[in-house]
Amino acid sequence: MTDPKPLIAIIPGDPSGIGPELIAKLLNDDGVRQNANILLIGDEHVWRQGADQTGLPIDLPQINEDDIDGQQNLSWLPMQTIAPEDVHVAEVTVSGGASSLRCLDKALDLATAGKVDGILFGPFNKAALTSAGMNAEDEHRYMARYIGFKGYHSEINVLDDLMTTRVTSHIGLRDVAERITADAVENAIRLAEDTLRRAGKKRPHVAVAALNPHAGDNGKFGREEIDILQPVIAAAQARQKNVSGPWPSDTVFLKAQRGEVDAVVTMYHDQGQIAIKLMGFDRGVTVAGGLPIPVATPAHGTAFDIAGQNKANVGATRQAFNLLVRMARNHRAPRASA
Secondary structure, eight states: OOOOEEEEEEOOTTTTTHHHHHHHHHSSTTTTHHHOOOEEEOOOOHHHHHHHHTTTTOOOBBBOOOGOOOOOOOEEEOOOOOOOOOOOTTTTOHHHHHHHHHHHHHHHHHHTTTSEEEEEHHHHHHHHHHHHHHHHSHHHHHHHHHTTTTOOOOOEEETEEEEEESSSSOOOOGGHHHHHHHHHHHHHHHHHHHHHHHTTOOOEEEEEOSSSSGGGGTTTTTTTTIIHHHHHHHHHHHOOOOOEEEEOOOOOHHHHTSSSSSSEESSSHHHHHHHHHHHHHGGGEEEEEEEEEEEEEEEEEOTTTTTTTTTTOOOHHHHHHHHHHHHHHHHHHOEEEE
16 A cells, blocks of 8 residues: 655744744644645744734644655654744744744755655745845745756746746846846746646646737837747747747736736746735745755745734745645655555
């Protein structure tokens, strides 16, 4: 007999934010424990904090790292990353960032060793991570560097069955046009295709958004569509890829909303983020696209304005968990049951 359920490592994110609350709500949500085996990683008092904030129970059956293989149901790997008196709810702190990084490092270690099949993390605070020494543009680049991954990777945003990838990401708008290259567009298309296939979509339809208004209007408003995007799309179609565009960015998400495409390749950060968050802020998910390990998190932040008040909506965290389970199932063979 084999256990078809993947083993998902869960870390709380920044202890000062809504992460502990969200995970407490997730673990008490119907069907979660039926769909995956779960390994909680982190400080006992941080997990208890989430339980106290929500009034929901959290079981913490302790396990040793050597016993993780074959683990089923719910277990907890203890860590001591932050003292209780150093947790300041709704505040950016160095200690909160350091705790986040230490839990993330442990989860990555277990994933690269093949002990867990995927990682779900509560929201991080980038300022706290940076103050604690992250020394990377964001947590996605930090994760790639930590595990020594040299291939192409980028943040992917997901809303229900729709994914978006980016040709450029965390750069100023004045620098976007010069970064729109054939290689960059091809990478973003391939990342969307590969991630959708990992999530179980056999032949995904990837739509490419234009950079300029009205898709350049035949060169009136810029030539990126003519010189770069159209040739890349035509080459993909010649390889029998289900790729279309370039579509004006003010209409492509209407097609996506109607379910006509599975992914949209955007040219810059806010081109996709504004649309995704307007369509479903409480359901948005971020995936560490391209990494050899399935990693997902809710797309919203630490929400310090409501932290500790039991107001956080668990919808995006549940969506992240569900997507991660699908990706983990396709990522590796099921574990042998004990």
